[in-house]
Amino acid sequence: MPAVTSGPPADTLAALVEDARRLAARPGRTILGLTGAPGAGKSTLATALAESLGPEVVALAPMDGFHLDDPILHACGARGRKGAIDTFDDAGYAALLTRLRAQGPDEVVYAPRYDRDLETSVGSALPILPSVPLVVTEGNYLLATTGAWPRVRAALDEVWFLDLDPQVRQARLVERHVRHGEDPARAHERALGPDHANAVAVESLREGATRVVRL
Template sequence: MTSLTAPDGPRGADSADSLPDLVADARALAGRGRRTILGLTGAPGAGKSTLAAALADTLGPELVAVVPMDGFHLSNEILHARGARGRKGAIDTFDDAGYAALLTRLRDQGPDEIVYAPTYDRDLETAIGSALPVLPTVPLVLTEGNYLLSPDGAWPLARAAMDEVWFVDLDATAREARLIQRHVRHGEDPTRARDRALGPDRTNALAVEALRGRATRVVRMTS
């Protein structure tokens, strides 16, 4: 990840952000004196998890915990039963109510409570429950995923728990190339990886892109 630009949002239409700019803004959110939740959304492969990791690594575990939306993937067994395994990653293949409930719990976390959030193993393609402990002393929770801005189902409840949502954007050609590489890296043959990136992933990306106007700001990834 190199430089980033924010074509709209609080800084104005022509302003540009570097990673240090974004770190400074995240640090300010962590300094509000209360639990704050920052969402990072965008199409598959745009760099949401990359940005979340960069912010968390720079600010450190005392200030930031990362809780991914992907921990709420429905199991492969459930998707097979519903005939939806080939659409895994579509909005209806997630437990949106469970995700909203977790974010609400994190927003209202008590001073003596540890919240255990799920994560997602890309190699196994499955969610792992209670894998991410979130301490009550951590002021900023980063959560990243595709559908944080959806107006349907329980997604608005999840959005209501977030203080800000940044839309992470990347040129479609670069983003799809990155997706193909990711699928190959996690064990798919190149042909199937390409079909997945240019098929279901592209369909999901179009749905997510349509929601960018709901974001607090847009951050453009340049690589």
Template sequence: MEASTVSIEQHVQVASLTELVEWAMALVVPGERRILGLTGAPGAGKSTVAEQLVTALGPDTAVLVPMDGFHLANEVLIDLGRRDRKGAHDTFDDGGYARLIETLRAQQAGDPVVYAPRFRREIEESIGSSIPVSPTVPLVVTEGNYLLLDVDAWPAARSHVDEVWFLAPDTDIRHTRLLRRHEAYGKSPEDAASWALGPDERNAQMIESTAGRADRIVRLR
């Protein structure tokens, strides 16, 4: 099913966090590597849900590797003329993310630890080699906006992910979260609203068009 022809609402599964933890646990196979992806529009709650899942599963079972670690540096975005739309799909190192996901999927017991980058919102930059991924952890949880996009290197990343869940909260809730996030990181209320309803909303429309490729479309109760 494609979201362009099928309404997201028709396929939403309303679930509790406990149910999501159970679904994630069902993916775990001791001694093997599985990858679970969470996607959705800006403000969908991807980071929060991913962190809650990993915390509930415990460090011996799951580790979180966000896509946001692959934001292109601000100086690169300035050189490319894309700084004013940071967060769009072509403002990420999608090839680097795909290669990392491939490496993590193939990681086995006895292999070295892999170090993934982390995005720091307070400085709006990525920090390399910030997240250690042990080969003994059976489940990697990754989250980001473009896990289901069908252009550039995003499909290559998706090919190594076992399941992708699309988070679909009510639009008003999503917008409220975005406004609070932008204000928390220094934007004025006016600038926060301009960004949330401008670049964020354009990105959201593209992301929501990919929901039909998800294994589950989820709304937390």
């Protein structure tokens, strides 16, 4: 009896690295977006691509650097929804990607970085040289159609949507929250509450991706 298969085969890291290498070989600057629900592995894959291809080939400019600061979220009553689409500076993120698209030969662009331990953004933490051919950016809402998000999508050459089993993804989220200081009960509450709501919103956008990556 033939083996029963459950769907398309998973993408391997080696294959994804080679596909990213081909993007980097295009003339000029290429910007690759990685998106998917919280916990799908976006930052892990972005880091793996950068480490595999090296800093001369890949620079990272993650969306999470544009989290609104906690005092701002507290002031507008949104701290409990941190990570929702309206808790990011979408216009600032779009402006960064537009600038990276048109980066001059003598210009260094500095992107912000999100510190998960401090739960705050660190400005001008990631220098991006004009000689780097491939910029990888990752985040939940690259395919959103409201606010300034369409300008984000317009700056991207390709968007890969990371598809991961929901149970595995939620387990990763719980582990991440615990690793960064949450007690296990609160970590589960976040993973099944705000994180799940954000995941539903992100899943509704997958049709706008140029590729679905199954991990």
